[in-house]
Amino acid sequence: MMNPTKGKNYLFALILVTSLFFFWGFVHNLDPILIPHLKKAFLLSDLETALVDFSVFIAYFVMALPAGYIMRKWGYKSGIILGLTLFAIGSFLFLPAADTRQYSFFLGALFIIACGLTFLETAANPYVTVLGPPETATQRLNFSQSFNGLAAFLAPIIGGKFILSGINHTNEELAKMLPAVKEAYLIEEASSVKGPYLILGIVIILVAVLFIFTKLPDIKEDKKEGERTSIIQALKHKHLVWAIIAQFFYVGAQVCVMSFFVRFITVSANLGEKEATWYAAAAGLAFMIGRFAGTFFMKFVAPHRLLMLYAAISMFLSLIAIFGTGMLTAYALIGIAFFMSIMFPTIFSMGITGLGKDTKIGSSLIVMSIVGGALLPLGLGYISDLTHNIQYGYVVPFICFLVVFYFAWKTWRPVNLEKELPLAN
Secondary structure, eight states: OOOTTTTSOOHHHHHHHHHHHHHHHHHHTTHHHHHHHHHHHHTOOHHHHTHHHHHHHHHHHHHHHHHHHHHHHHOHHHHHHHHHHHHHHHHHTHHHHHHHTOHHHHHHHHHHHHHHHHHHHHHHHHHHHHSSOGGGHHHHHHHHHHHHHHHHHHHHHHHHHHTOOOOOOOHHHHHHSOHHHHHHHHHHHHHTTHHHHHHHHHHHHHHHHHHHHSOOOOOOOOOOTTOOOOHHHHTTOHHHHHHHHHHHHHHHHHHHHHHTHHHHHHHHSOOOHHHHHHHHHHHHHHHHHHHHHHHHHTTTSOHHHHHHHHHHHHHHHHHHHHHOOTHHHHHHHHHHHHHTTTHHHHHHHHHHTTOGGGHHHHHHHHHHGGGHHHHHHHHHHHHHHHHTOGGGGGHHHHHHHHHHHHIIIIIOOOTTGGGOGGGOO
16 A cells, blocks of 8 residues: 655644544444443343444444445545445434334444444544554554543443433333333433434534545555455455454454443442443543553553553453452453553554555455454353353453454564564564
């Protein structure tokens, strides 16, 4: 891939693209609020609530390659604008979903939002890596992803305030309610999402307009005669294959930890849902601080070594979440949020290092691996329902971090690594 930004100052372009990290981080981190909220509104099991994450992350699998194709044909800017449009449409669809009170409609709206996010992530991640010197690409991507962490801090607070009612009824209490009273309660619970998602959709439309009327550098591949690429060609890079595997398990771990956070600590630490949202915000803050701290530490520690250390610590904290009691389990999850914060951008950057003309396809394949966030939480929900203990479900993220540890320890090194300065420290 050529770098048309070499020798140029594209600070504003970097700021504008970095804003996308905040917006998709914000909508993703409303999921921990939606899961307990929809569980109440539709009387769902833990496995059924995991379909929230399934609807979101299956979109990455379905749309990643089409997104990559559009980016190759029409460029990054077109992909970003299309992604923002889908993002806004999905947000607006929350209104009729709430009016009809159909769980499947909510899942469909989340799927459309996630289709838009697929375009944004497919474009923004590699875009950031080329908007500056190649030797600081990993640090720059971690910095941009830090604003994803800021969103992770703010979303639970805002979502908890405007979506969660704080009113919880047991199954026995619901069974004793008059049908009209119960129906009114469920309608009110379902309708509380309308305002926040309407505002979100309007903001995203405004951002799309800004992209349309702002001149940005486009980044296209060099088209050399006889130079071709394909998925099969890209998968010949062993480190890319392992990056795809590692990202699959990492995203699964992140979704398990963050999306079930409120549900988890209301059980393990016996907290009310309103109070639990503040701890979820603390986890988001830890995630953000971890991103900034990781960007700083990478000036002194090679990314793969830091990734290996953080994965090992996350495994240890997962065991505390599984076997611990009380507030210790909440603190363990907050700790995991800090130490897993660098994993996505680091795995991504390491995975596309040295791919050359295969970079865009490699990027799309790594984004496709985000489907781990759709599948692995189903395992957590199934274990929780089977054992009647959500803590046991956290064996899933433990296994995920083990895979990330192995990637950082054994399989991350691309061919001709010595030419890739960010990874050779």
